[in-house]
Amino acid sequence: MTAAEDRLREDVEALCRIVRSSAGEGERRAAAWVAGQLRDAGLRPVVQPYRSPRGYALAHALHDAAGLAAIGRGGLLGAALTLAVLRSYERETSGRDQWVRRVLPSGEGANVVVRIPGTGEVRRTLVLVAHLDAAPTGWVWRPAFANAGAGLARRTRRMSPVMGALTGAFLAGAAGSAVERAAPRAGRALRTGALATIGVGLAGLVSVARGATVPGASDNATGVAVLLGLARALAAAPPVGVDVVLVLPGGEEAGMGGMRAFADGPVLAAALAAGPVTVVGVDTLGGGTPIVAAAEGAMRTHRFDPEAVALVQAGARAAGEDPPARWRIGAWTDPVLTQHRGIPSTTLLSVGDRGHYTEYHLPTDTPDRVDWDCVERCARIVAGVVVAASG
Structure with missing residues (x-):
């Protein structure tokens, strides 16, 4: 095991020790911890407060x-x-x-945003997103319900909404x-x-x-840890030909409140004014097999931009990995908000052997249940996306 892989596991374990409820004190603690890690790498992150309901219920x-x-x-x-x-x-x-949501009670959450400028002729901005918060559990997430139809999903690469x-x-x-x-x-x-x-x-x-917040090892401490590892690598060797913006938003599990605050903010506006922007989410990576979302939706289907999906697959090839299969996933991820605004977007995820996320929204989503080989493959794919984005 390499030092980077050791650090990946340490970061996931550290995040799981924080109860990262959406738009609450735990999420703010996680944001402060992540910002500290980025500062230690020599970067200059910004912690962006936002207000949003603390759940979707x-x-x-x-x-x-x-x-x-x-x-x-x-x-x-x-x-x-x-x-x-x-x-x-x-x-x-x-x-x-x-x-x-505008008339509902809200809590205060926090996003962490850091820009890593590219060297040479910059052709685009790549925004990489991994949400900080973890989900509340409930009986609706019992495997008997959550895995219903998962075998069909595995064969068709389409999760039921x-x-x-x-x-x-x-x-x-x-x-x-x-x-x-x-x-x-x-x-x-x-x-x-x-x-x-x-x-x-x-x-x-x-x-x-009424459910307790789960540890959220796979969903989504793995995604945050992968972006932290990438940040350390890019701080030492800046990207060539592409500006990279890392966004660690809160509130995804409550309905994407943190990502909405970022999308409405000045960093994305400045990136759009400068040239093309692509958004790639990094979410729930500990399942076993990397996939890329071609479409998603909890009720009806919303399609992601084929160009963004192709970029993730090109990133996998650049990293020497098999391109992740294109799936229709059954809920929401943060990049759908930027896709709604016409910005090419998609999300890298993973599924288990049964065609569903492992330990999804369960108290058993702990570091010992994570498929670390899958996380490391996803980390290489994300690094490859940075390379592919510069081409």
């Missing part, structure tokens, strides 16, 4: 409650209201428009409301099934709201 629960009320009302108006709530819900989960059943319930509720006058029995059956499914979803949100 309340925003989602309000949509569920509104959906229950709309389906309960029934009729054509109820159907229209149900579809309107579903549209708002999808925009909330994908980060397109999180208007509900984590909120797919809920989306179907809203659509069924709207359909039942619309047809109930013409077909009372069918309409009532659709509405009853929809109400029951949404009710189960609400119970799941309560379990998440």
Whole structure:
């Protein structure tokens, strides 16, 4: 084992000793620790405070409650209201428009941002993103639920949207409301099934709201540790032909609040003014097999830019690694926010043998469960992306 690999494991273990709840004191402690590591490497990081709800459960629960009320009302108006709530819900989960969050209680989190200027003729800015926070657990993340359909995902390279059943319930509720006058029995059956499914979803949100924050070794201490290792290497030998911006945002698990603060801030604006920008996320690397997200979405599919996906695969080849397969993943990652703004973006992740993230949002997401060979392969791919970005 090399010194860099030892340091990678030490960094993951150090982060797991901090309870990194989104937009809270633990996340701020993690940000301060990461900033200190970057300063020790001779870099000049900036710690950026932001405010955001500390979880997604309340925003989602309000949509569920509104959906229950709309389906309960029934009729054509109820159907229209149900579809309107579903549209708002999808925009909330994908980060397109999180208007509900503006009126919700918020906590204070912290991002860490550091720019490493390239040498020579700089052709683009590469933004590498790894979120600092860790997720709360809940019974919805039990392996029996989380791994359902994982075998099919492995074969098709398409994860089911984590909120797919809920989306179907809203659509069924709207359909039942619309047809109930013409077909009372069918309409009532659709509405009853929809109400029951949404009710189960609400119970799941309560379990998440009350759940303890997991250690988050794979998700996402591994991603942070990989970027710290890259930062140390680039501080000693700056990148050629590309400016590199490392972003360690908070709040990803709560709905990407830290990444939104970065995307609205001056560093990204300056990079866009200077020339082309590509954003690559580094998330959940301890699963076994590296993959690259060609698309994602908790409810509907949002596609990443093929150019960004190809850059990750080119980075793997530059590092002597097999190019990661292109997958459709089932939830959200921070780079979807920049993709929504037209900036080429994607995320490097990993999956286990069953076609799902290992120990996902579970108390067992600890350093001893991490596939370190996979993390080290991902670290080489990320370093290769920097090389490929300069070409």
